[in-house]
Amino acid sequence: MKVILVSLFLTTFLAFLFLKHILKRTTKVNLPPSPWRFPVIGNLHQLSLYPHRSLRSLSLRYGPLMLLHFGHVPIILVSSAEVARDVMKTYDLKFANRPKTKMVDILLNGGRDLVFSPYGEYWRQMKSICVQNLLNSKTVRSFENIREEEINVMMEKLEKASSSSSTVNLSELISDLTNDVITRIVFGRKYSFEEGSDISRGILRKFMELFGAFPLGEYIPSLAWIDRVRGLDNKVEEVNNQIDGFLERVVQEHEDADEVKSSFFSILLSVQRDKTAQFELDRSGLKIMLFDMLLGGSATTFTLLEWTMTELMRHPECMKKLQEEIRLISTRSLHVSEKEVEKMNYLHVVIKEVLRIHPPAPLLPRLLSEDVKLHGYDIAAGTQVLINLWTIQRDTKTWGPDSEEFRPERHLDSPLDFQGQNFNFIPFGSGRRGCPGIEFALGLVEVTLANLVNRFEWRVEGGGKPDVFEATGIEVCRKFPLVVCPSSTLFSL
Structure with a gap:
């Protein structure tokens, strides 16, 4: 009996060791390289106020595909065009979702907007409505008169400043321009700062x-109290109330109006009232779509224009070259038309170069919905992904040793465009979740830039060059306003 028991014990023990070895071998995963992390906080201590910069430093040490832990949340950092191609093309469907965060839940109605809503039928319907009725080429062209009128309003303010030899806050003027254009297109009328609108210059910036x-x-859920103590929760609630209050007022005005003005909003109202439509749009969904278009149409455009004027003033040889092209092509001194802008090659490469070194949103978030093998590494479903566009578009292997420098000429005769097919240059993202409003944004940026450069000479008060300090936020604009002295060339052309 004892022999039998000993035999059973030995057999069981050996079987256990064998199975343990097999299970260990079959469950072993190959994770991407990862920097050492602290307990509880993980790698959060390695982030700076400018995550795109600190994350680039880490990627230079640990490689283009790296695993980080922000508290208990695993994060995959993508820092090369090759890996970005796999994420946004090869396995695009698996990476088609966005992370759901506290900010998304509170500020974007639980992620029901176009940017953060889960990939699926609801998202497809939202995107279809926006593209068909606002963001397609034909519709964008139809807004030419609005763009021209609002640019002329800005030009009049600059002419007054020029005639009195005073400085102007160009950042504010650009912000007003983009806000006025987008509200006229989306809401049917202006909701500008000058009219005391609740959606003033500061609210959108606070949101970003x-x-x-x-x-x-x-x-780190156990440390959520720190967000309350430092006032973050109160700020989120305050901004959310301000945005919702503004949108509620806009919706109420349109519902009470005797005559509905033609706008994107009027189209959304017709969709909402159509009981036969497959897509149901309730009041909260209506407001979040309006905010999406307001934010997407103004924030990116503002940031791009602000950085472009900054870089041109820092590089007077580029400014001069652009002025020469515009004045050669444009037949009018008062307003450069959009048809003329289409012929301006150097203008287009200037904008490309600004988007390369100052992508408005330097970090693109994704969420993995299924397990995947990525460049030989095992990535589990539920892992968040950050694609560092800022790093990819400054890679010296692609852009050369001068990748940090502003040099528009590098794009001359280049096949690169904004559609996200070449993953060395993806300022608007790529794949299913790529930005659908590229033409909408560029339509205003190009003609505004042509008129600013054509009509005025620019300098910073006291001489010198404007700084390039960055603000913090998901969309990185200038930290300080661009205050300049415009000098009109109207009577010298």
């Missing part, structure tokens, strides 16, 4: 800053 914040409670 909050979205770029790293709330500790998101990654």
Whole structure:
């Protein structure tokens, strides 16, 4: 009996060791390289106020595909065109979702907007409505008169400043321009700062800053109290109330109006009232779509124009070259037309170069919905992904040793475009979740830039060059306003 028991014990023990070895071998995963992390906080201590910069430093040490942990949340950092291609093309469907965060839940109605809603039928219907009725080429062209009228309003303000030899806050003027254009197109009328609108210059900026914040409670639930103590929760609630209050007022005005003005909003109202439509749009969904278009149409455009004027003033040889092209092609001194802008090759490469070194949103978030093998590494479903466009578009292997420099000429005779097919240059993203509003944004940026450069000479008060300090937030604009002295060339042309 004892022999039998000993035999059973030995057999069981050996079987256990064998199975343990097999299970260990079959469950072993190959994870991407990862920097050492602290307990609880993970790698959060390695982030700076400018995550795109600190994450680039880490990628130079650990490679183009790296695993980080923000508290208990695993994050895959993508820092090369090759890996970005796999994420946004090869396995695009598996990476087609966005992470759901506290900011998304509160500020974007639980992620029901076009940017953060889960990939599926609801998202497809939203995108279809926006593209068909606002963002397609034909519709964008139809807004030419609005763009021209609002640019002329800005030009009049600049002419007054020029005649009195005074400085102007060009950042504010650009912000007003983009806000006025988008509200006229989306809402049917202006909701500008000058009219005391609740959607003033500061609210959208606060929104972008909050979205770029790293709330500790998101990654370390036990430390959520710190977000309350430092006032982050109150700021989020305040901005959310301001935005919702503005949107509610706009919706109420349109519902009470005797005559509905032709606008994107009027189209959404017709969709909402159509009981036969497959897509149901309730009041909260209506407001979040309006905010999407307001934010997407103004923030990116503003940031791109602001950085472009900054870089041109920092590189007077590029400014002069662009002025010469515009004045050669344009037949009018008062307003450069959009048809003339289409012929301006150097203008287009200037904008490309600004988007290369100052992508408005330097970090693109994705969420993996299925397990995947990525460049030999095992990535589990539920892992968040950050694609560092800022790093990819400054890669010296692609762009040369002068990749940090502003040099528009590098794009001359280049096949690169904004559609996201070449993953060395993806300022608007790529794949299913690529930005659908590229033409909408560029339509205003190109003609505005042509008129600013054509009509005025620009300098910073006291001489010198404008700084390039960055603001914090999900969309990176200038930290300080661009205050300049315009000098009109109207009577010298």
